[in-house]
Amino acid sequence: MSETTDAVTATGAPEDVSVPSSTHVGRRAILGLAAVGAAGIAFGTQIDSSLGGALTTVSNALGGLPIPGADEWRIYTVTGSIPTIAPATYRLTVNGMVDHPLTLSIDDLRAMKRTTLMHYFQCVTGWRVPSVRWEGVQLSEVLDRAGVQPGATALRFFSGDGVYTESLTLTQARLPEVLVADRMIGDDVTPEHGGPVRMYVAPMYGYKSTKWLDRIELVNEVVPGYWENYGYAVNGWIGGSE
Amino acid sequence: MSPAGKRRGKHYGPIERFDKVERAVHWSTAILMLELIVTGAILYLPTLALAVGHRGFIETLHVYSGIALVVPITVGVAGPWREKLVADLRRFDRWTKADWDWFHRKERRSGAPAGKFNGGQKAEAAFVGGGIIVMLATGVLMRFAPASWINWQQGATLVHDVGFFAIGVGVAGHIYYALSRPEQLKSMLSGTIPRAWATKNTPAWVAEVDADADQKLDALVARASVVDSTQAPPQVGVTSKI
Numbered sequence: 131m132s133e134t135t136d137a138v139t140a141t142g143a144p145e146d147v148s149v150p151s152s153t154h155v156g157r158r159a160i161l162g163l164a165a166v167g168a169a170g171i172a173f174g175t176q177i178d179s180s181l182g183g184a185l186t187t188v189s190n191a192l193g194g195l196p197i198p199g200a201d202e203w204r205i206y207t208v209t210g211s212i213p214t215i216a217p218a219t220y221r222l223t224v225n226g227m228v229d230h231p232l233t234l235s236i237d238d239l240r241a242m243k244r245t246t247l248m249h250y251f252q253c254v255t256g257w258r259v260p261s262v263r264w265e266g267v268q269l270s271e272v273l274d275r276a277g278v279q280p281g282a283t284a285l286r287f288f289s290g291d292g293v294y295t296e297s298l299t300l301t302q303a304r305l306p307e308v309l310v311a312d313r314m315i316g317d318d319v320t321p322e323h324g325g326p327v328r329m330y331v332a333p334m335y336g337y338k339s340t341k342w343l344d345r346i347e348l349v350n351e352v353v354p355g356y357w358e359n360y361g362y363a364v365n366g367w368i369g370g371s372e
Numbered sequence: 373m374s375p376a377g378k379r380r381g382k383h384y385g386p387i388e389r390f391d392k393v394e395r396a397v398h399w400s401t402a403i404l405m406l407e408l409i410v411t412g413a414i415l416y417l418p419t420l421a422l423a424v425g426h427r428g429f430i431e432t433l434h435v436y437s438g439i440a441l442v443v444p445i446t447v448g449v450a451g452p453w454r455e456k457l458v459a460d461l462r463r464f465d466r467w468t469k470a471d472w473d474w475f476h477r478k479e480r481r482s483g484a485p486a487g488k489f490n491g492g493q494k495a496e497a498a499f500v501g502g503g504i505i506v507m508l509a510t511g512v513l514m515r516f517a518p519a520s521w522i523n524w525q526q527g528a529t530l531v532h533d534v535g536f537f538a539i540g541v542g543v544a545g546h547i548y549y550a551l552s553r554p555e556q557l558k559s560m561l562s563g564t565i566p567r568a569w570a571t572k573n574t575p576a577w578v579a580e581v582d583a584d585a586d587q588k589l590d591a592l593v594a595r596a597s598v599v600d601s602t603q604a605p606p607q608v609g610v611t612s613k614i
Contacts, residue, residue: 153466153467154465154466155465155466155467155471155494155498156464156465156466156467156494156497156498156501157465157498159495159498159499159502160498160501160502160505161502162502163498163499163502163503163505163506164502164505164506164509166506167502167505167506167509167510167531167535168509170510170527170528170530170531170534171509171510171513171524171527171528171531172524172527173527174523174524174526174527174528174529174530174531175523175526175527177527177530178526178527178530194418196416196417196418196533198530198533198534198536198537199530199533202418204416204418204421205418205421205422206421206427207421207422207425207426207427208425208426208427208428209425209426210424210425210426211425212422252522255514255515255525255529256513256514256522256525256526256527256528256529256530257526257529258526322422356428357428360428360431360432363519366519367519368519368522369519369520369522370518370519370520370522
């Protein structure tokens with residue numbers, strides 16, 4: 131073994147070899163990061179609302195790169211793919227505890243009383259898209275046409291993806307801001323957004339707005355939907371207000 | 373200085389850099405971290421979210437892996453096996469002149485002897501440590517905050533999104549450095565590092581390790597003298613040339 135590389139001669143006591151003037155930089159850095167994170171939690175909403183528009187412009191310029199804070203849609207699916215449903219053959223079924231079970235085409239929906247809402251889309255995980263234009267038919271119009279039978283107290287929503295389900299009470303379903311939407315952001319609802327027809331439940335988190343709406347069933351008790359079985363609130367009011 | 377101190381001489385052989393506990397903590401954290409990055413990317417990046425879907429399963433996996441991420445380090449520092457791990461955490465905390473030197477170009481360095489970890493490694497450790505705290509706190513807020521905390525939740529989402537990119541860069545840098553420095557990567561697998569490497573790159577640490585070994589030897593010699601003054605000094609893992 132050579133003297134210079136393979137062996138070292140220890141000289142002096144341990145305190146002599148420790149380097150002096152060391153400081154607790156590591157824990158300060160960790161505390162600093164935690165403080166930045168806490169500030170982000172506290173002021174993130176303000177940052178989002180003041181910079182969201184500008185960040186969205188940048189995000190779009192970068193081909194839809196998800197820049198944190200941009201007012202971007204995040205497309206969620208619970209199955210392996212997005213259902214492709216031809217608008218021409220689409221039918222919305224309304225059945226269960228109703229006097230007149232319905233099968234509505236898009237033309238049927240467009241012939242009914244139309245409602246337009248300008249309202250944000252709020253996800254339960256904390257992202258939001260402001261000022262979205264929603265067009266369609268109030269769910270209460272559809273319910274009146276089907277004739278809700280006495281004893282029906284709740285609705286079940288079934289998605290065309292074959293897996294997703296949702297629920298509303300009959301009272302919630304009759305709120306004026308609850309739409310069966312066939313147009314969104316000034317265009318037909320795209321497959322990513324749940325087209326050709328989706329729910330839009332304005333006062334509640336996004337998961338309450340079933341995409342690829344296939345069937346609405348009137349029942350006599352609330353049956354928790356897909357995310358509700360994962361622990362999310364059955365009454366998904368935004369901000370938790372009743 | 374005890375008379376035994378005079379026996380100090382050369383030390384040979386590879387040096388233990390990470391004990392079993394540290395390696396177990398490192399690799400279990402690493403596996404969880406990679407899984408979190410993959411599942412996080414699927415949840416966050418639109419292209420991947422659409423390609424993979426199955427959001428309920430992926431989200432559950434991500435959330436509980438994230439909570440599990442703090443288990444290895446917590447178990448590591450909680451038991452009687454903590455000694456080496458805690459010693460290294462202290463090293464990460466304390467910054468010496470040599471650590472700040474690491475950020476300078478060679479000609480501007482002070483020449484202070486480098487300890488076990490350099491400034492870059494200490495910065496990475498603080499970044500990952502702080503990052504885990506921030507991601508855990510914001511992640512828990514995103515998933516489990518009461519609905520009335522909606523503004524903080526939105527802030528948490530923003531921070532978590534920024535953190536995704538920051539941690540991605542941090543981990544990519546960590547893996548890059550590990551792969552381009554095979555001795556150090558091997559030491560995280562086998563536990564030891566060649567003495568020649570350590571003497572060249574981390575002289576202050578080698579001096580520390582050898583002084584520590586000498587001290588243990590002294591203690592054993594002192595004890596042996598009491599038992600039997602004629603007995604030869606016992607071996608303690610280093611060969612001490614008298």
